[in-house]
Amino acid sequence: MRQFSTAISYLLHPLFIPLSGTSAYFIITPRFIPTSFQAATILPIFLLTIIIPILFYILLQHLGVVSSVFMPNLKERKYPLYLNLALLLLVLLKVIPNHFSIELHYYFLGLVAASFSALFLLFINFKCSMHLLGLGSLLMFLINLSIHFEINIAIAIAIMTLLCGLTATARLYLRAHTAPELLLGFLLGVTTQLLTVKFWL
Numbered sequence: 001m002r003q004f005s006t007a008i009s010y011l012l013h014p015l016f017i018p019l020s021g022t023s024a025y026f027i028i029t030p031r032f033i034p035t036s037f038q039a040a041t042i043l044p045i046f047l048l049t050i051i052i053p054i055l056f057y058i059l060l061q062h063l064g065v066v067s068s069v070f071m072p073n074l075k076e077r078k079y080p081l082y083l084n085l086a087l088l089l090l091v092l093l094k095v096i097p098n099h100f101s102i103e104l105h106y107y108f109l110g111l112v113a114a115s116f117s118a119l120f121l122l123f124i125n126f127k128c129s130m131h132l133l134g135l136g137s138l139l140m141f142l143i144n145l146s147i148h149f150e151i152n153i154a155i156a157i158a159i160m161t162l163l164c165g166l167t168a169t170a171r172l173y174l175r176a177h178t179a180p181e182l183l184l185g186f187l188l189g190v191t192t193q194l195l196t197v198k199f200w201l
Contacts, residue, residue: 005170009131012167017134018049018091021141023080028145029103029143038165041104044095074122077130081119088112103148106196107141113192116173129177129185135164136189144197162173 022045027040035090060066066076069135092108121128140158146153164186171177177185 014134132185136186140193
């Protein structure tokens with residue numbers, strides 16, 4: 001069970017949420033978007049939200065600032081969150097400005113708001129689950145896209161709901177979070193997407 005929980009924690013790491021949401025949008029949208037245009041969007045998002053944070057983590061680990069990829073204590077979480085917030089803003093302003101795709105723009109705006117909220121909580125000595133924050137954001141984004149485009153993606157939404165439950169169970173089993181931390185992370189992810197959806201739904 002420990003190995004399974006650890007595998008789930010790695011496979012559903014919050015690093016993958018921005019790219020997952022972007023890929024889901026291109027798959028779901030009924031609009032015609034050239035493949036070259038999709039690649040030109042996915043590649044910088046992949047570099048900015050996955051590769052650069054991984055390299056930054058390796059540097060922090062080498063310097064002894066962080067002890068684990070899951071960053072168990074409050075102090076360790078601040079530096080990656082600073083970087084995450086800066087990179088998400090860069091994506092929001094340069095990679096997918098408002099005129100490019102309003103749905104993706106506000107998805108990333110929601111991710112920025114969620115990350116800022118998580119950072120604020122650290123300053124009042126409370127951590128929330130970034131895993132559930134990311135998965136909650138992605139789940140709500142899929143629901144919003146389904147309503148917006150009037151497309152039945154119930155299977156994808158059901159799978160995402162299952163993954164949220166599996167991740168919450170895994171994080172509890174590994175004692176990485178308490179139930180309130182998991183619930184707060186999930187609610188932050190869902191709420192920030194709900195607050196931005198009124199601008200495009």
